[in-house]
Amino acid sequence: MLYDFLKRFAVRPLLKIFFRIDLTGTEHVPPTGAAILASNHLSVSDSVFLPASLERPVVFLAKDEYFNGTGLKGRFTAWFFRSINQLPMDRSGGAKSAQSLASAAGALAEGKLLGIYPEGTRSPDGRLYRAKLGVAKLALESGAPVIPVAMIDTHKVQPIGRRIPRPGRIGIRIGQPLDFSDRRGQAQDSQVLRQVADEIREAIGQLSGQQYVDVYAPRKR
Numbered sequence: 001m002l003y004d005f006l007k008r009f010a011v012r013p014l015l016k017i018f019f020r021i022d023l024t025g026t027e028h029v030p031p032t033g034a035a036i037l038a039s040n041h042l043s044v045s046d047s048v049f050l051p052a053s054l055e056r057p058v059v060f061l062a063k064d065e066y067f068n069g070t071g072l073k074g075r076f077t078a079w080f081f082r083s084i085n086q087l088p089m090d091r092s093g094g095a096k097s098a099q100s101l102a103s104a105a106g107a108l109a110e111g112k113l114l115g116i117y118p119e120g121t122r123s124p125d126g127r128l129y130r131a132k133l134g135v136a137k138l139a140l141e142s143g144a145p146v147i148p149v150a151m152i153d154t155h156k157v158q159p160i161g162r163r164i165p166r167p168g169r170i171g172i173r174i175g176q177p178l179d180f181s182d183r184r185g186q187a188q189d190s191q192v193l194r195q196v197a198d199e200i201r202e203a204i205g206q207l208s209g210q211q212y213v214d215v216y217a218p219r220k221r
Contacts (some may be wrong), residue, residue: 004057006083011052018167019157023053025174028147031056034108035177036142038135038200039149040128040208041117043158045165046151047086050115053172059107060115061100062086101134108142118200119217126155128201128210129217136180136196140187145177146200150207173207 015021029035037058039050051058087103107114116138118131139146152171158164178200186192205212 007052007057011048015049015052019049019165020169021049021053022152022169022171023174024172025176026054028174028176029054029056029113030145030177032111034111034142034144035113036108036135036139036144036146037113037115037149037174038118038146038204039115040151040204040210041119041122042126042151042153042155043122043165045158046117046154047115049151049154049170050149050172051085054113056113057085058113058115059085059087059104061104061117101138104138105142108138108144114138114144118197118204121217121219122160123155123210123217124160126210128205128208128212130214131197131201132216133190133193133197135200136193137187139178139180139196139200140184140193143181143184145179147177148175148200148203148207149173150175150204150209152208175203175207178203 029037037050039046043049047060047062051060087100087107104114104116116135118135119129120132120134123129135146138144150171150173152173153168154165154170157166157168157170180196180199183192183196201212
């Protein structure tokens, strides 16, 4: 499979050469079955660092702009992100965003490991922002456990505006799974969705140590 080939013989060797990754908590990732990796988001490379560090394939929701570029560069970018199991996520809201979440729900129904950024976009300043409700909806509808993840210092190796990350040390902390089975079937209740989203964000914050900002992060392109 192209995904496994790229991860094992291209992406992972390059990461080992240029980065020191302090990875903890991999025992919390189930070897099989559906699960949601809910991570903070500091850098474009988060979607590469995390999947490349785990043995299980990860299907990640990535912003749809990565798939819509033009010219040779745009086509290569789209090919690369699809090759590493990225699904386009439309962040404009409404029917398009719902369709993106449906694709994610389909991956969970197939027993896959899904990666998602509850904040919906990169943090503009390293702080942790309010979680959107999509992650809660996926958790309650699928019944899959939610595994909080904290990316540490990835914004230092690739700040916003930098195209290629510079060598450095980063951390990935994976927390204990969160079980929301007691609220399954309540995905249409906005208050329950907000409670679940906040619990997921709090678990991420405990791992990352980030300062919390109780507003949605401004969308970055």
